[in-house]
Amino acid sequence: MPVAASVPLLHSGSVADNCLVRNDWVCPLYVTTRSTQILEALQQHVTILVVTLVVSVAIALPLGVLAHRTSWLRGLVLGASTVVYTIPSLAMFSLLLPITGFGPQTVVVALVLYSLTVLVRGLVSGLDAVPDDAVDAAVGMGYGRWRLLREVQLPLALPTAFAGLRIAAVSTVALTTIGFLFSSGGLGNLVYSGLTSNFRPEVLTASVLCVLLALLVDAVLVLLRRRLTPWRRGAAA
Amino acid sequence: MAAGGGGVSGVLDYLTDPDSWSGTGGLANRLVEHVGISALSLLLATVVAVPAGLWLGHTGRGGFVALNIGGVGRAVPTFALLVIFVLLPQPFGANLLSFVIALALFTVPPLLTNTWTGIREADRAAVDAGRGLGMSGGQLLRRVELPLARPLVLSGLRLAAVQVVATTTVIGLVGGGSLGRVINQGFVRQDQAQVIVGAVLVAALALLTEVGLGAVERRASRRRGGRDTAAATGRGAALPAGGTAVT
Numbered sequence: 307m308p309v310a311a312s313v314p315l316l317h318s319g320s321v322a323d324n325c326l327v328r329n330d331w332v333c334p335l336y337v338t339t340r341s342t343q344i345l346e347a348l349q350q351h352v353t354i355l356v357v358t359l360v361v362s363v364a365i366a367l368p369l370g371v372l373a374h375r376t377s378w379l380r381g382l383v384l385g386a387s388t389v390v391y392t393i394p395s396l397a398m399f400s401l402l403l404p405i406t407g408f409g410p411q412t413v414v415v416a417l418v419l420y421s422l423t424v425l426v427r428g429l430v431s432g433l434d435a436v437p438d439d440a441v442d443a444a445v446g447m448g449y450g451r452w453r454l455l456r457e458v459q460l461p462l463a464l465p466t467a468f469a470g471l472r473i474a475a476v477s478t479v480a481l482t483t484i485g486f487l488f489s490s491g492g493l494g495n496l497v498y499s500g501l502t503s504n505f506r507p508e509v510l511t512a513s514v515l516c517v518l519l520a521l522l523v524d525a526v527l528v529l530l531r532r533r534l535t536p537w538r539r540g541a542a543a
Numbered sequence: 544m545a546a547g548g549g550g551v552s553g554v555l556d557y558l559t560d561p562d563s564w565s566g567t568g569g570l571a572n573r574l575v576e577h578v579g580i581s582a583l584s585l586l587l588a589t590v591v592a593v594p595a596g597l598w599l600g601h602t603g604r605g606g607f608v609a610l611n612i613g614g615v616g617r618a619v620p621t622f623a624l625l626v627i628f629v630l631l632p633q634p635f636g637a638n639l640l641s642f643v644i645a646l647a648l649f650t651v652p653p654l655l656t657n658t659w660t661g662i663r664e665a666d667r668a669a670v671d672a673g674r675g676l677g678m679s680g681g682q683l684l685r686r687v688e689l690p691l692a693r694p695l696v697l698s699g700l701r702l703a704a705v706q707v708v709a710t711t712t713v714i715g716l717v718g719g720g721s722l723g724r725v726i727n728q729g730f731v732r733q734d735q736a737q738v739i740v741g742a743v744l745v746a747a748l749a750l751l752t753e754v755g756l757g758a759v760e761r762r763a764s765r766r767r768g769g770r771d772t773a774a775a776t777g778r779g780a781a782l783p784a785g786g787t788a789v790t
Contacts, residue, residue, distance in 0.1 A: 392753045393746045394709035396716075400726055400742035404550075404735065476617045483620035484713065487730060494622060501626045501717060509630060513623035520618035 325507065333507035340508075343496070348515060350410070350491035354482050355523065358414050359475060362421035369422070370429030370467075371455065380430065387423035395420070395481045399488050413485035413492075420481065421474035428470020432463030465538065468531040472524050479520040493519075553736035554743070563740070568728065574744065576720035581711045584643045585704055588650035593696065596658025600692070601684050609659035616652040621710045624648070625717045637718035642711075649710050650703045657699025661692025694764055701756040708749045722748070 325333035337344065373380040393401075398416040406412040436459050444458045486494035493512040500508035532539070557563050564570045599605035628641035635641045665688045673687040689696075715723020722745045729737030 388753070389750065392705055392749050394712045394749055396709075396712045396723055396726060397742040397745040397749075400729075400738045401746070403738065473617065476614065480618060480620040484622045484716065487716065487727075494620075497620075497623050497626050498716075501629065504630060506630055509623070509626050513620065513627060516620050516623055517618050524614070524618075 329504070329506050331506045331510045333511075336507035337511060344511065344515070347491065347493050347496050347512065348519070350495075351479070351482055351493045351516070351519065354410055354414055354417070354485065354490060354492060355475065355478050355519075358417040358421060358478050359471075361414070362418050362425055362474060363471070365418070366422055366425035366429060370426045370433070373426060374430050374433040383426055384430070387427060390419050391423045396484055396487075399485070403488065408489040410485070410490040412488045413482060413490040417478050417481060421478060424470045424474045424477075425467070426470075428473075429463060429467045432466030433459055435466060436462045461535070464535055465531065468527060472527050475523045475527060476520045479516060479523060483516060550736075554739050557734075557736040557740050563737075568724070570722075570725060570740070570744065573720060573722050573725050573741075574748075576724075577708070577711055577722045577745075577748065580639070580642060580646070580714065580719075580721060581704070581707045583639075584646035584650055584711070585700075585707050587643060587647040588654055588703060588707070589700070591647070592651040592654035593658050596655045596696075597662060597684060597689065597692075600659040600662025601680065601688060603663070605659070606663070609655050613652040613656050616649055619649075621645075621649055621713045622716060625713055629717050642714045642719050646707055646710050646714070650707045653702040653706065654696075654699045657695045657702070658692065661695030661699075662688050664695070665691035694760070697760045697763055701753070701760060704756055705749055705753045708745075708752050712745050 325335050326339075369383065373383045390398075395416065398419070399412055402412050402415055406415055440458055440462060441454065444454050449458065482490070482492050483494035483497060485492050486498045493516050496508050496512035500506065500512065562569075566572065595605075596609065599609055625642070625645050628635050628645045629637045631641070662684075669687055669691065670683060673683045678686065711721050712723035712726070715721050715725070715727045722741050725741030725744070726738050729735065729739075729741055
């Protein structure tokens, strides 16, 4: 990573010499003086992420269960998800624009579509992988269809479904960045304003925050999965 | 050009106007730029990632990197990395070198992961048989492991190509060409028809890449036939799992 060392010292003494003036990539002074602006962008970014994930999971759960049971729906959902996943995000946002208009909703709708492709796939393959023995045993014990789903199939499908959720969450954080073009707010605003004003600390700080947010969300999801699957404790990963 | 509406008629007007297609900023030139820059970036990534994947897979090293690089790549926003390259001092900046290197970086993960996995999952019995026949490491890699890994390497190439077509769009936001520039200029001119036309062309190009390379992949696995049908079908069956794990 290029740091202050690559920038020649300019007129030290004539103007206040600090990392803002030198336009250093790494500049603590930028973070302290613009903290309100940074926090606001971060908060917008997190809001888009949380709304996207909550809506996606709420749709993916019933859709995944139905697709697991109904073969024509499975074909349809998996086929559609390949098409959706192939469409570049900038194109997807733009195509939604006439319907949803400028604002975070355009970005959220597109990101929900992307997340669904991964979540439904993860859930369906998780449900497919539930051992027949476990299902047979539960049916033999008199479990009804609903109880079987809730107490046997979904818990056993959880680890695979969570792999999909982690991918969806991390991708959502990254893809939100170009939402600035659609007035969605978020850290992309800072990256873009840094680009137009050639302001390096703004670009690097916002970029690093994006990556850190993605890693943090990923870690939180791993912890959540561990809590939700206590019987796997001690097993690998 | 009039600031057209985003309706279907506005889009058709834009598409059928010969002026939209001609000149440096015309659709034809932007399409050529898009395909050219994508191809260059894919080539650069392939030249680096496939040999690295073959070597690491053959020696059994670097598994952690090969399997986790995809997650790291996903966490880095393409737009942010492109802006960083644009603001770097010479020889970087808003130029082809920056764009191709940044795009290639995002294209490496699927290639590396699939190549590594393909080599590692090559039938051990076949590899042992080759070794028993007295093959050297290089011969083993060329004649046994690589043919067995081919389906996964090819699907890695397809994933990488579709991905690079998508990310090439983003250079249009940082001063580069490509169809992304068409979309970006549509925003600047507040011409919604232009935004939609750019988006439709990008989506079509990405879908065409997916479908076209998917067909090439299937033909390649069918043509193998004869000599090692069993191996080919065996790997074919394992493909979907490997493929989805990567995406």
